[in-house]
Amino acid sequence: MRERELIALLVIAGGFLLITPVLSVNRVTDFMIFCIFAMSFDLLYGYMGRLSFGHLLFLGTGAYCSGLFLKYISRNPMLAIIVGILVAGLLGMLIGLIIVRTTGACFALINLAFNHIGFFLVLSPLRRITNGEDGFGIHALPFGFLNFSSRTTMYWFVLICLVLVFYLLKRVTSSPFGILIRSIKEDETRVKFLGYNTFFYKWVTFVLAGSVAGLAGTLTALNYNYVNPNVMDVHGNVGAVFACLIGGAGSLYGAVVGGVSYMVISNYLPIYIQRWEMFLGFALLMIIFRFQKGIWGYLQSVWEYVERKKTVMKAIGVGAVKR
Amino acid sequence: MIHTIVYGFTIGAILYFIAIGLSLTFGMMRVINFAHTLTYTLGVYMLVSLGALFKGYFVIAAMIAVVVVIPISYLIERCIIRRLYGESLDHTFIATFAIALIGVDTIKWIWGVLPYPLSDPIGEYLTIGGLTLPIYRIVIVMIAILLFIGLEFFFRKSIVGKIVVAALEDRDGVGCLGIDVDHYFSIVFMMGSALAALGGVLYAPISSVHPYMGLSILLLCFAVVIVGGMGNLRGTFVSALALGMIMAVTARYWSQGAETMVFIVMAIVLIFRPIDI
Numbered sequence: 001m002r003e004r005e006l007i008a009l010l011v012i013a014g015g016f017l018l019i020t021p022v023l024s025v026n027r028v029t030d031f032m033i034f035c036i037f038a039m040s041f042d043l044l045y046g047y048m049g050r051l052s053f054g055h056l057l058f059l060g061t062g063a064y065c066s067g068l069f070l071k072y073i074s075r076n077p078m079l080a081i082i083v084g085i086l087v088a089g090l091l092g093m094l095i096g097l098i099i100v101r102t103t104g105a106c107f108a109l110i111n112l113a114f115n116h117i118g119f120f121l122v123l124s125p126l127r128r129i130t131n132g133e134d135g136f137g138i139h140a141l142p143f144g145f146l147n148f149s150s151r152t153t154m155y156w157f158v159l160i161c162l163v164l165v166f167y168l169l170k171r172v173t174s175s176p177f178g179i180l181i182r183s184i185k186e187d188e189t190r191v192k193f194l195g196y197n198t199f200f201y202k203w204v205t206f207v208l209a210g211s212v213a214g215l216a217g218t219l220t221a222l223n224y225n226y227v228n229p230n231v232m233d234v235h236g237n238v239g240a241v242f243a244c245l246i247g248g249a250g251s252l253y254g255a256v257v258g259g260v261s262y263m264v265i266s267n268y269l270p271i272y273i274q275r276w277e278m279f280l281g282f283a284l285l286m287i288i289f290r291f292q293k294g295i296w297g298y299l300q301s302v303w304e305y306v307e308r309k310k311t312v313m314k315a316i317g318v319g320a321v322k323r
Numbered sequence: 324m325i326h327t328i329v330y331g332f333t334i335g336a337i338l339y340f341i342a343i344g345l346s347l348t349f350g351m352m353r354v355i356n357f358a359h360t361l362t363y364t365l366g367v368y369m370l371v372s373l374g375a376l377f378k379g380y381f382v383i384a385a386m387i388a389v390v391v392v393i394p395i396s397y398l399i400e401r402c403i404i405r406r407l408y409g410e411s412l413d414h415t416f417i418a419t420f421a422i423a424l425i426g427v428d429t430i431k432w433i434w435g436v437l438p439y440p441l442s443d444p445i446g447e448y449l450t451i452g453g454l455t456l457p458i459y460r461i462v463i464v465m466i467a468i469l470l471f472i473g474l475e476f477f478f479r480k481s482i483v484g485k486i487v488v489a490a491l492e493d494r495d496g497v498g499c500l501g502i503d504v505d506h507y508f509s510i511v512f513m514m515g516s517a518l519a520a521l522g523g524v525l526y527a528p529i530s531s532v533h534p535y536m537g538l539s540i541l542l543l544c545f546a547v548v549i550v551g552g553m554g555n556l557r558g559t560f561v562s563a564l565a566l567g568m569i570m571a572v573t574a575r576y577w578s579q580g581a582e583t584m585v586f587i588v589m590a591i592v593l594i595f596r597p598i599d600i
Contacts, residue, residue, distance in 0.1 A: 051416065051417075101594075105349075106593060109545050109549065110589070110590060110593050113589055116542065117583050117586055120579070120583045124580075234542075238424070241417060245417065277425075277428040278425050280421075280424055281428065282421070284418070284420070284421035285418060288407075288417055289418075
């Protein structure tokens with residue numbers, strides 16, 4: 001098991017390193033940050049079965065808190081990252097108490113409502129410190145040998161963060177806790193009957209997803225050296241949903257594959273096709289009607305088919321020898 | 324203050340027009356219909372084009388705009404939403420959102436992204452005891468009240484309405500009586516879409532017209548439906564007027580906070596009365 005995990009991490013890191021020369025360092029850094037966000041969304045949607053339409057709230061919180069910290073308090077980037085994650089986690093703890101009581105459409109909509117409130121807060125009442133629509137620039141001092149204004153350093157740092165987050169979430173989702181979350185997705189009432197306090201487990205998952213999204217937010221802020229309300233624009237949530245679906249919900253690999261695919265589509269398609277939103281809409285419909293398992297799910301079923309065929313062949317072969 | 328109350332009733336009336344379709348689709352078929360934004364926006368853009376065609380005849384242009392939306396909503400229901408019955412709620416949510424994306428992009432294609440100006444078609448003011456009120460807003464409130472009474476009669480007296488109410492209560496039970504519920508759902512869907520278009524057509528002259536206008540109002544309407552109770556028609560009416568009033572009163576003192584206030588109310592309602600879906 002340990003070896004397989006290590007191989008998986010190496011494959012993911014290697015995959016990103018491989019696509020770097022084809023695309024560019026800046027783009028791949030963006031892609032990786034989005035993949036971190038997609039994984040945190042997948043934890044909620046794919047594993048716990050709760051579709052959220054306001055997950056960008058946590059990304060925005062992380063970005064704004066680390067940005068404001070860098071601007072007003074200290075220019076230490078590491079502390080800013082920690083502050084961003086902590087505040088996003090705290091926010092998740094607070095509103096999670098309300099949100100995780102609901103399921104289905106209510107969950108999606110109440111998340112959307114909170115996202116809207118957050119967007120409005122940074123846009124208007126907190127205008128004096130967040131500078132409203134215009135956003136504000138930030139400047140982080142180097143931390144030890146990590147100079148965050150250099151593109152390459154940022155790239156390596158984000159890659160390490162991605163691998164660490166992947167490892168963490170992989171461990172969480174394959175632990176007994178992860179199995180419990182997945183059973184909540186299948187049938188929450190039965191899990192309750194088994195004596196588990198499902199509210200607590202859902203809350204912990206929600207907070208974890210929020211903190212990881214907060215990390216993605218702090219990385220966004222450090223990457224662009226700039227924060228504006230667009231980071232938590234309500235309409236941006238479609239991206240995460242789409243990434244999860246195209247890659248295959250309920251699998252971290254799927255989230256990474258989907259995140260990269262979505263970023264490639266949204267970055268390169270508008271250059272060739274002007275009506276890319278329409279394309280996105282048709283692609284979503286296709287996924288819903290035909291490929292509900294997504295790219296990763298499709299690859300997995302092909303893999304299983306090959307494996308089964310192999311065992312069948314082996315069984316036949318063994319039988320022939322016996323005869 | 325009277326102004327604020329009239330404005331509140333106007334916004335409430337518009338919210339009622341749009342929320343009624345959402346509430347019916349949800350109550351009957353458990354489909355959260357994001358495509359509602361599309362019918363709403365489409366009605367408005369039809370009005371923009373037809374208004375240029377029938378100069379000065381706002382009522383005719385508005386009526387044709389509403390009628391044009393009906394076959395389009397039938398197509399949406401027939402081709403996409405009908406396949407989603409019984410699917411999980413998330414999938415219907417995403418699929419209808421995809422329809423909205425496609426539709427909004429089509430609108431951008433045909434009409435462009437720039438906002439269109441539309442002016443108040445009546446443009447006269449009523450003066451009662453020193454108060455001047457735009458007649459247009461009073462007309463909107465009147466139409467909403469008439470519509471409410473009309474819908475009450477429709478759902479109480481007509482056979483279609485009775486079947487719909489029964490299906491809201493227990494869909495399988497109605498199906499067991501040999502009634503094709505999907506057929507009636509399609510009627511209800513078209514009715515809801517036409518009402519959304521009507522709301523858009525009436526609201527457009529007092530707001531701005533742009534391709535994404537549907538999204539923000541749809542969020543407000545979701546709030547209305549949740550506060551009023553999904554599939555509860557009278558509840559929708561009351562909550563639409565109440566939330567419209569809250570918006571108007573908030574806007575009077577703190578203009579940017581109006582929409583957010585609605586979401587805060589929705590959150591409070593959800594805390595005390597969560598809906599199990």
